[in-house]
Structures are given as C-alpha cells and as structure tokens.
Amino acid sequence: MAKGDTGPRLRPPRHRASPRAITWWTIDAAIGWLVLLLPQVVALLVWGSAKPWLTLTVIGTLVVGALHTAVMPQWRYRVHRWEATREAVFARSGWFNQEWRIAPVSRIQTVDTERGALQQLLGLATVTVTTASAAGPVKIAGLDVRTAQELVDELTRTTMATPGDAT
Amino acid sequence: MTAADGVMPAPPPPPEPDWHRLDARMMAVKPVTEAAGLLLPVILVMFVGGLSPWKLWGAAAVAAALVLSGLFRWLTTSYRISETHVQLHSGLLVRKERSVPRDRLRTVDVTSDLIHRVFGLSIVKVGTGRNDGAGSEDELTLDAVSAAEAERLRQVLLRRAPARETAPDEERPAGGNPPLAALDHRxxxxxxxxxxxxxxxxxxxxxxxxxxxxxxxxxxxxxxxxxxxxxxxxxxxxxxxxxxxxxxxxxxxxxxxxxxxxxxWHFRLTREDDGTLRVRRGLLTTRSVSIEEQRLRGVSLSEPLLLRAGGGARCGAVGTGLGTGEGSELLLPPAPLSEAHRVAGEVLRCDPPPTTTSLRRHPAAARQRRLIRALVPSLVVAVVLAAGAWIGWLPHWPWLVAVVAVPFFAWLGLDRYRNLGHALTSRYVVSRGGSLLRTTVALQRTGVIGWRIRQSFFQRLAGLATIGAVTAAGEGVYEVLDVDLGDGLALADAAVPDLLAPFLETPEPG
Structure with missing residues (x-):
C-alpha cells in the first residue's frame, strides 16, 4: 500500500504492561459478559419454550463474549506500552482502536495511582497523569505495583524539577 | 492543586481588605425571581377548586420561606478581594468557604436579567480556568451585586500588576476604545x-x-x-x-x-486597556464577558450548514476559564464570513487572519471513509425498514423516505471530506472539519500541551489518523480528522518543536 507510507512514524514506547495485565483484562471482560449473559439464561430457563429467539440471543452473546474475552487481552497486551523520559510521558493504549498520548512533563499537574479490586488482587496498578486539559488524563494501565510506584516517584521528581505553570 | 481549595492561610500583612456583602437589594430580587416561576401553579391552586383558608396559609408560608431564604443568603454570603486572593463565604447549614488565587482568574462574566436590571443589580461570575477533574470548570458566582460594584469587580479582578494600570494615555479617544466589532443591523x-x-x-x-x-x-x-x-x-x-x-x-x-x-442587541466587542477582550450584548438580559487576552489560545469559526449556505459565520474564543455558562466564548454573533475572519484576525492580532490560511487537503482515503461512514448507516436503516415492510410490520413509506434520503447522506459525506483540512502558520495550528456544523479552529502553537493521536482499526487500514492537539483551553482537544498518518505526525512535530521528535522514527525509503 502506498497510503500513509511516507513521512515519520511513531515508534512503540519502550515498556510493556505487566504480563499479569492479560489475566486482569481477561477476568474483567469475562465478568462483563457474564453480567450480560446470566439474565438471558435465567429468562431462557423460565420462558424458553414460549420465546424461541431467546436461544439465539444466548448463543450470540456466548460466541461474541468468548471471542472478545479470548482475543482482546492478548491484543491489548501487544498494544499497551509506555515510556517516561525527562521531557515527556508517552503511552499507547487500546486494541481494536488505538490511542497514543504524549504529555510534556512541564505540563503535568498530578500523578496518581489507581487500583481496582481486581488489580489489587493481581498486584497491578494504573498510573494516571493529569494535565490542565479537559481532554482527560493519560492513563497507563496494568502496571506491576512496584513499577507503577517507581514511575510515580520519578514523574513527581521530574515534574518538581521542571518549571511551568501547567497551563 | 488542593491548596487552592478550602481555607487558605490568611495572606500576610498589607492591611486586610474588608469583607463585602452582596447588595441588599438581592433580598428582594431573589424571592421575586423564584416566585415568578411559582406564580402560575400558585394562581391555579388558589383559583381552581375555590379558595380555602389552608391554601392561603400555604401561599403565605411559601412567600415567607422565599423571603427568609433570601435574607439568610444575604446574611451568610460575603466576599473579599485581597492582594492575592478572592474569597467567598456562603451557606448557612453547609458553610462553604472558597478562596481562589487572583492570578488564576481568567474571565469575568457580568449578567443582569430583566428583574436584576429593574433593581440595578448584576450577577458576577468569575472563571478560574481550572478543571475540577469532573470536566466542569471551577467558578465563583456573586448573585447579586450592584451594577456599579459589578463594574468595579470586573476592572479589579482581571487586573494583575498595578504597574500595568493605565499610565496617562493621550492617544486614547474619550469614551473608551473603538470597538473591534459592533452589531450591524444588516x-x-x-x-x-x-x-x-x-x-x-x-x-x-x-x-x-x-x-x-x-x-x-x-x-x-x-x-x-x-x-x-x-x-x-x-x-x-x-x-x-x-x-x-x-x-x-x-x-x-x-x-x-x-x-x-x-x-x-447592542453587541460590541472591545479591547480594554487592562489587557482583556470584552463582549457586551443583550436586549433584555444584558451580558458582559471579559476574557483575559493572555489566556486566549485561539479562535474558532463555526458555520452551521444553513448559515454557511448564506455566507455567514460565528466567531468564538478558545480560551481557558470560559466555562461560565453558555455563550461565554462568543466573540461575534452570526455575521458575514468576511467579518468573522476579520474579527478572528483582530482578536489574535494576526494579519492575515489564520482562519483564512489555505488548508492542506486530506488524502482520498479520507473521502472514502467519510462516504462509508455517511452511507452505511443510512443504507442499513433503509434495508431494515424495507425488510419490515416486506414482512408486513411496517407501511411502505418509511423505507421510501429512507431511500430518498440516501443521496443527501452521500452529499453530506462528500461535503465533510471537502471541508477537511489543516495548516500550520507561524503561530497557529489550523484545522477544519464538519458539514452540518463546519468549524475552523486556529489554535496557538504555544497553547498545545500534548498530543492525542487516535487510529481506529479502519483508519489503520487506510493509513489515516486523527491527530488531537491537547490544550488547556476550550474543549480540551482540537482534532485534525482523517489525516494521512505521516502528514499528521509531521504537522504535530513541526507545531511543537521537540515534544514529539524523540518518539518518531522515519522508515527506510524504498
């Protein structure tokens, strides 16, 4: 293909998420699909004979859910990458649709870690880097807790050392 | 960041300025405004189904409650402006004490609706340009102060260093500065x-x-x-x-x-001596919005389809601290396109206006994508409706209407493609897109505080990307839609030197 083959490319950021993130994303997706599936199964058991299309929706949900749960975490793991230099934070996320975020260290307002119940169980954390923009924070998800803490410390240090009013 | 919330340690020495109360007349205005909303139900309750003593008592109680709440609000609300901070205390049961550093103030919005005007009052809203994290912006509201006090606040609040305060200036014509734009009846x-x-x-x-x-x-x-x-x-x-x-x-x-x-009515856009842009307008409710010029990050020109067909456009500010209510970013109401460009240039002190820059078109893949995205949903709808009619669940006219609408969607897709474009000038990143609402945004390159680059699965196949310039102002991110990935990255790299460069690589030629 000639399309988009000219000019610069973004190189992948240096570091991957923790391999345990695959487990996290898998469980997370499975829970989501189960929430969708269970009421349907109950409905099927109760009114199954009267509403034959319920079987179809249950099968449909099962197939799509299984595919998504099998494919998405691996794909996501290959996409999710991050890197922090003295000047900027660089992160890639997503799977089917992908997103790169670059935030200069001089514009960083806060650096936090976030740990949901599942993440705590797996020893993972998400680092959230906010800037003055309403476009939302840069999130680096599924990091090993130690890595996340080191990243936060490092970013806090470099942010302190870099002048700028963040707007 | 949290230091700005809650109680600040009292700012040191210089004689403490006094606490001010809201204007006492607000005690009358507040009940009247609130009662106006209740008037119809009250009248109905009173006269439908006859009068009875308990209804009268009820009405009296409501009236008393309104007056009392006004009184309490007046008694419990106070504000002061010190050298460094604006402080606002309010609330009876839930006491709120807010303190905002003055150098954070970005906009002052003075509004008076009819009732406020009758009493000579204004509502002053101060935008701080700070996101509270939930997407809404932090602001202080003083409802209400006298019109004179509002004018004093407007002048005081956005004034930074007293040194910049007007040195005697002979050139200035009496009666303020000539407007950058004023309403033309045409x-x-x-x-x-x-x-x-x-x-x-x-x-x-x-x-x-x-x-x-x-x-x-x-x-x-x-x-x-x-x-x-x-x-x-x-x-x-x-x-x-x-x-x-x-x-x-x-x-x-x-x-x-x-x-x-x-x-x-009475729309006027002026540049004030204190480094602000000021928009005044309104027939019944008068509004005056002052925007600190230093915090202006660009302008956006919007042309809704009909207005565009008639050769008109609106002009708005891209700035921080403009979250203070609808229309606070307005710089020019619907007016001729040339006027909108002129105002954009005047406001940004940029000649020629960056919005008139000739834009770089996007690749053919973008046209295909716009067409598919416009056509597929309309075709799906038509097919579903036709299937419904074929089974006999639906009459025939819906799918006929859907089919007739298909060419319109095709045109819409093509028009969306035609409007796509981007450019880089010496100071601005310019991006255009949209059809039903075409917007051209000129964003200061120095106002870009990061990039958000998105590629959907299909965009990757087509070699396209959506390059978003992240900024503290306006909507937070301004996008260049469906640009060739290489072009887009080159644009981003050139717009803000050194930010993106460490993360770019150039593929081997051939």
Missing part, C-alpha cells in the same frame, strides 16, 4: 439561517400546551384551534399543507429574528 438577515427560530417555536408550542393543560383546557375544544381544524376539514389538502408550512415558516423566521435581537 446582520439580522442571518437570523433565519440559525436554528434558533425552530428552538423558539418548539419552546413556545411546548409552553402553550403546558398552559392549556394547567388551565384545564382541552386543546380539542379550544376556540381558535377548533375553528382552524374546521377550516382545514373543509379545504383541499394541498391548500391546508401549504398554509401550515407557511404559518410554521413565518413563526420560525419571526422567532429567529426575535431571538437574534434579544441575544445580540
């Missing part, structure tokens, strides 16, 4: 090209029906309406349809004129 011709008329008619119809309902009148037995229905029944269909369309059109156009006049 602009009224753009009023019908906005959708505000439709909105007005919709609101009026809704209001009328609610009134009929509350007055317990069945619209089917409402005199004038009944006669109209009888006339319609006796007249040929095409005449009726024609009459209805004419009446609606007249209402919509009339409504649009009224709304334009009410909102934009």
């Amino acid at each position: 602009w009224l011709r753009y009023a019908p090209l906005t959708l505000s008329g439709l909105v007005a008619v919709g609101a009026m119809t809704g209001g009328a029906f609610q009134l009929l309902q509350q007055l317990d009148i069945d619209p089917r037995h409402f005199g004038p309406l009944e006669e109209a229905v009888r006339w319609a029944a006796e007249t040929a269909l095409p005449v009726v349809v024609g009459a209805v369309v004419l009446v609606l059109l007249a209402l919509v156009i009339g409504g649009a004129f009224v709304i334009y006049v009410v909102q934009y």
Whole structure:
C-alpha cells in the first residue's frame, strides 16, 4: 500500500504492561459478559419454550463474549506500552482502536495511582497523569505495583524539577 | 492543586481588605425571581377548586420561606478581594468557604436579567480556568451585586500588576476604545439561517400546551384551534399543507429574528486597556464577558450548514476559564464570513487572519471513509425498514423516505471530506472539519500541551489518523480528522518543536 507510507512514524514506547495485565483484562471482560449473559439464561430457563429467539440471543452473546474475552487481552497486551523520559510521558493504549498520548512533563499537574479490586488482587496498578486539559488524563494501565510506584516517584521528581505553570 | 481549595492561610500583612456583602437589594430580587416561576401553579391552586383558608396559609408560608431564604443568603454570603486572593463565604447549614488565587482568574462574566436590571443589580461570575477533574470548570458566582460594584469587580479582578494600570494615555479617544466589532443591523438577515427560530417555536408550542393543560383546557375544544381544524376539514389538502408550512415558516423566521435581537442587541466587542477582550450584548438580559487576552489560545469559526449556505459565520474564543455558562466564548454573533475572519484576525492580532490560511487537503482515503461512514448507516436503516415492510410490520413509506434520503447522506459525506483540512502558520495550528456544523479552529502553537493521536482499526487500514492537539483551553482537544498518518505526525512535530521528535522514527525509503 502506498497510503500513509511516507513521512515519520511513531515508534512503540519502550515498556510493556505487566504480563499479569492479560489475566486482569481477561477476568474483567469475562465478568462483563457474564453480567450480560446470566439474565438471558435465567429468562431462557423460565420462558424458553414460549420465546424461541431467546436461544439465539444466548448463543450470540456466548460466541461474541468468548471471542472478545479470548482475543482482546492478548491484543491489548501487544498494544499497551509506555515510556517516561525527562521531557515527556508517552503511552499507547487500546486494541481494536488505538490511542497514543504524549504529555510534556512541564505540563503535568498530578500523578496518581489507581487500583481496582481486581488489580489489587493481581498486584497491578494504573498510573494516571493529569494535565490542565479537559481532554482527560493519560492513563497507563496494568502496571506491576512496584513499577507503577517507581514511575510515580520519578514523574513527581521530574515534574518538581521542571518549571511551568501547567497551563 | 488542593491548596487552592478550602481555607487558605490568611495572606500576610498589607492591611486586610474588608469583607463585602452582596447588595441588599438581592433580598428582594431573589424571592421575586423564584416566585415568578411559582406564580402560575400558585394562581391555579388558589383559583381552581375555590379558595380555602389552608391554601392561603400555604401561599403565605411559601412567600415567607422565599423571603427568609433570601435574607439568610444575604446574611451568610460575603466576599473579599485581597492582594492575592478572592474569597467567598456562603451557606448557612453547609458553610462553604472558597478562596481562589487572583492570578488564576481568567474571565469575568457580568449578567443582569430583566428583574436584576429593574433593581440595578448584576450577577458576577468569575472563571478560574481550572478543571475540577469532573470536566466542569471551577467558578465563583456573586448573585447579586450592584451594577456599579459589578463594574468595579470586573476592572479589579482581571487586573494583575498595578504597574500595568493605565499610565496617562493621550492617544486614547474619550469614551473608551473603538470597538473591534459592533452589531450591524444588516446582520439580522442571518437570523433565519440559525436554528434558533425552530428552538423558539418548539419552546413556545411546548409552553402553550403546558398552559392549556394547567388551565384545564382541552386543546380539542379550544376556540381558535377548533375553528382552524374546521377550516382545514373543509379545504383541499394541498391548500391546508401549504398554509401550515407557511404559518410554521413565518413563526420560525419571526422567532429567529426575535431571538437574534434579544441575544445580540447592542453587541460590541472591545479591547480594554487592562489587557482583556470584552463582549457586551443583550436586549433584555444584558451580558458582559471579559476574557483575559493572555489566556486566549485561539479562535474558532463555526458555520452551521444553513448559515454557511448564506455566507455567514460565528466567531468564538478558545480560551481557558470560559466555562461560565453558555455563550461565554462568543466573540461575534452570526455575521458575514468576511467579518468573522476579520474579527478572528483582530482578536489574535494576526494579519492575515489564520482562519483564512489555505488548508492542506486530506488524502482520498479520507473521502472514502467519510462516504462509508455517511452511507452505511443510512443504507442499513433503509434495508431494515424495507425488510419490515416486506414482512408486513411496517407501511411502505418509511423505507421510501429512507431511500430518498440516501443521496443527501452521500452529499453530506462528500461535503465533510471537502471541508477537511489543516495548516500550520507561524503561530497557529489550523484545522477544519464538519458539514452540518463546519468549524475552523486556529489554535496557538504555544497553547498545545500534548498530543492525542487516535487510529481506529479502519483508519489503520487506510493509513489515516486523527491527530488531537491537547490544550488547556476550550474543549480540551482540537482534532485534525482523517489525516494521512505521516502528514499528521509531521504537522504535530513541526507545531511543537521537540515534544514529539524523540518518539518518531522515519522508515527506510524504498
């Protein structure tokens, strides 16, 4: 293909998420699909004979859910990458649709870690880097807790050392 | 960041300025405003189904509650402006004490509606340009102070270093600065090209029906309406349809004129000596918005389809701290396109205006993508409707309408592609897109505080990307849609030197 083959490319950021993130994303997706599936199964058991299309929706949900749960975490793991230099934070996320975020260290307002119940169980954390923009924070998800803490410390240090009013 | 919230340690020495109360007249205005909303229900309760003593007591209690709440608000609200901070204390049961550093203040919005004007009062809102994390912006509201106090606050709040305060200036003509733009009565011709008329008619119809309902009148037995229905029944269909369309059109156009006049009468855009841009407008509710020029990050030119067809455009500011209510970013109401460009140039002190820069078109893959995205949903809808009709669940006309609409969607897709474009000038990143609402945004390159680059699965296949310039101002991110990935990255790299470069690689040629 000639399309988009000219000019610069973004190189992948240096570091991957923790391999345990695959487990996290898998469980997370499975829970989501189960929430969708269970009421349907109950409905099927109760009114199954009267509403034959319920079987179809249950099968449909099962197939799509299984595919998504099998494919998405691996794909996501290959996409999710991050890197922090003295000047900027660089992160890639997503799977089917992908997103790169670059935030200069001089514009960083806060650096936090976030740990949901599942993440705590797996020893993972998400680092959230906010800037003055309403476009939302840069999130680096599924990091090993130690890595996340080191990243936060490092970013806090470099942010302190870099002048700028963040707007 | 949290240091700005809550109680600050009292700012040191210079004589503590006094705490001010809101204007005492707000005690009268507040109950009147709130009572106006309650008037209709109260009257209905009083007179429908006869008077009874407990109803009178009820009304008296409501009135007393309104007056008391006004009194308490006045007693408990106070503010002061020190050298460094603006502080606002309010609330009786839940005491709120807010303190905002003065160098964070970005905009001052002074509004007075009719009732406030009768009492000579204004509402002052101060935008701080800080996101509270939930997407809404932090602001302080003083409801209400006297008009004179509002003017004093406007001047004081956005003034930074006293040194910048006007040195004697002989050049300045008496009576303020000449406006950068002022309402030209000929602009009224753009009023019908906005959708505000439709909105007005919709609101009026809704209001009328609610009134009929509350007055317990069945619209089917409402005199004038009944006669109209009888006339319609006796007249040929095409005449009726024609009459209805004419009446609606007249209402919509009339409504649009009224709304334009009410909102934009006395519109003036001026550059003040204290380094702010000031927009004043309004017939009944007057509004004055002051924007700190240093915090202006760009302008956006918006052309809704109809307005664009008529050669008109609106101009708005891209700035921080403009979250203080609808329309606070307005720099120019619907006006000729050339005027919008001129205002954009004047406001940004940039000649020629960056919005007139000739833009780089996007690749053919972008056209394909726009077309697919416009056509596929409309075709799916048509097919589903046709299938419904074939089974016999639906009449035939819906899918016929859907099929007729397909060319329109195709045109829409093509138009969206035609409008796509981007450019880089010495100081601005310019991006255009949209069809039903075409917007051209010129964003200061120094105002870009990061990049958000998105590629959907299909964009990756087509070698396209959506490059978003992240900024503290306005909507937070301004996008260049469906640009060739290489072009887009080159644009981003050139716009903000050194930010993206460490993360780029150039593929081997060949």
